[in-house]
Amino acid sequence: MAEALVNVLLERLATITFNKVGEEFNMVTGVEKEVKCLTRNLEAIRAVLEDAEQRQVTEATVRHWLSELTEVSFDMDDVLDEWLTEVLKRQIERQEQQGENAPGVVTTKKKVCFPCLSSCFCFGQVDEFARHDIVVRIRELNERIASIDKAKQRFTFEKTIRVPELLQRPKTTSLPNIKTFGRDWEKNLIISKLLSESSEEKEDPRIISIVGMGGMGKTYLANSVFNDEKIKSHFEKRIWVCVSDPFEEIKIARAIIEELDKNNISKNSNELETLMRCIYELLERETFLLVLDDVWNPNCSQWEELLKPLHSGAKGSRVLVTTRNENVAALMKVTSQKFHLKGLSEAVCLSLFFYDAGMDQSSVSKEFKDIGLEIVKRCNGFTP
Template sequence: MADLLISPLVSSILKTLNSLVLKEFGIAWGLKTDLENLGSTLSTIQAVLQDAETKRGKGEALKNWLRKLNDTAYDANNLVDEFMNEAMRRRMDSKRGIKSQVRATFALLKRLIFRLKMGHMINDMKDRLDAIIGEKNKFHLREGVVETENVCGMERGQTDSLVNELEIYGRTDEKEMIIEMLLNNSSNHDDDVSVYAMCGMGGLGKTTLAQLVYNDGRVESYFELRIWVCVSVDFDVERLTRAILESIEGRGCSISNLDPLLRRLQEKLFGKRFLLVLDDVWNEYHEKWDRLKNALKCGAKGCTVIVTRRIQKVALITATLPIHMACLSEDDSWSLFKQRAFGNKRREKNLQLNLIGKEIVKKCKGLALVIKALGSLMQFKRSESEWLSMKESEIWDLPDDGSGILPSLRLSYEALPPHLRQCFPHCCIFLS
């Protein structure tokens, strides 16, 4: 992950070098030229970093070059931070004033030593960076490939049952099929609780389809209770039971032990036909699922659980019937992209942008999450050159997990401003 973050790091170093405090300090201490030369070298590197980071998957030599640059950039950052800290200390000393000749002489000596030390360190750092720059030509890197302004960010957190049906494309047939199964459930199954698993890779639209089913008027009339819980990675029976109770009762649950929680849940569900949606399930352990399912076997005939999950193994554990979702059709994909990129009230009159957009959509492979992400990104880009840069980006050709999602979403990452990209190292601490 480290080599993904060189560009924002270099931007941060340049920002510090260009600060007024450091410029004044450099002039006062005779290091103005050294700092300017270091800044010039970093600017030369920054000019090609976007292209280098885009092509990082193209060969081991480029990866090694980026790793070497990454290590040197962190050393440069530490050096500039040290220089800034000294500048701030000297500024405070000058405000307090020096009261004796002895202290004045001692301060002058420290100044000369620091000036020599920092001069050597800055020049050594510049030499290291110059050597790295000398290697960049063999990678044929271009300057200023990707712009970093105005981007719509994305995040995956807690889901909910609310949905705007006017913004959904291409799930009508699947929605009707699932609703028909739910309404006919009481006559087709002998189980106390039937479980349907919506299967598919991440970004396909499983949560959206579950929301459409959950909010349909026929479903609302058929079930006495409808409950929505986002599960995610942590399939904790106590937490999920409490979340189900809170959804039913509309308030927080103060019960802390699992057994009374499960008994309270059975009291609320007893004799009622309910629909429970467990969104984004990752758990693969039989015992956890069985414990929760046993507590649900107290309702009326026709009770149903809908599970959305991306892991095939989970469907085999949890589901009475897996439902495999298809990718969006080309027409539905274009409608979704167009709605995000051009908006509902305005239609793009530039025919060339439409043609380029359709080519971008083909690369999204019918994945709703990717289409929405890139559509939201392109709404801020109005020139043909920006759209062509997106379509022709080499990120599309990078290897990934086979889903096509990672190269697509990497384009959104590349468009983030540097100060937002710097958040990623902190996230990695918690993911590693």
């Protein structure tokens, strides 16, 4: 139980660090140091948990130590939930402010007054207090974790040696979604961008990105767009490649050739030049849609190299990229064609939850509906 909780916390902290979703907190409070310290303490504790969970059966003191660890782990999980919620609120506010500041848009800003206070505060100030409160609680929990880590020394636990492995994320495919949940508005907007022609386009292919945190539904949305009948009839070639990490040009090039011509022997080459020339010839004068799903961390030279053969396609060709990393979209020089995904509504998340659970939402009891709703609320718009 304790080991599973600690693993979840470490995974969530790694996600926060990798995606820099706590940027707003870092600028105000320097909480990054607390996160790194917390991660180190949790990793030190995790190293002895296998031995601790075996010994708790016969040793009451070890059982008590694990109970304290479990309690603080639950508290930390709640705080991380609130943290992510605050970050999402900040991101939404920033997007709304950018829309309000667009040329020709006139807005009126209001302040919200609280009668129980002696002065007026705007929403931004209230959020500042909320963020500060979360940071204070993280520091307090960090102290509790540090105390538990120190206490483990008296038990002389045996450490478990863990062999580091590359994180393997599940591969995605272009096969149509079995069932759809929400995202109709976003889907139609992206399709219109993919099909539209503009005199302002300087070169093809135009690059469009879908940016959002993990679990937001980027792949699901890209898949719905990819399999839409309008898209199928418009583009002569459609290619789906799951990129993931690391970004390897040869692996991606082979996948593109496989999608375009399964019998082409060039896909077996280890020479990037051979693969790129093959892609150039296969796409020449063809309108194509290339979906690069789950792009993480290419460098500038890697991206430019992959882009070279794509210029042989006909005018109107498009590249659709899904990524968690805002820097990826910037690297690909995506500006106006960037879509930031917001969380799904509670109603959509609830429907998806019961579908994944294999339950008919219309026939479940009120008790199950209430439980499902509580779980969905904790997801904060992410796919449960």
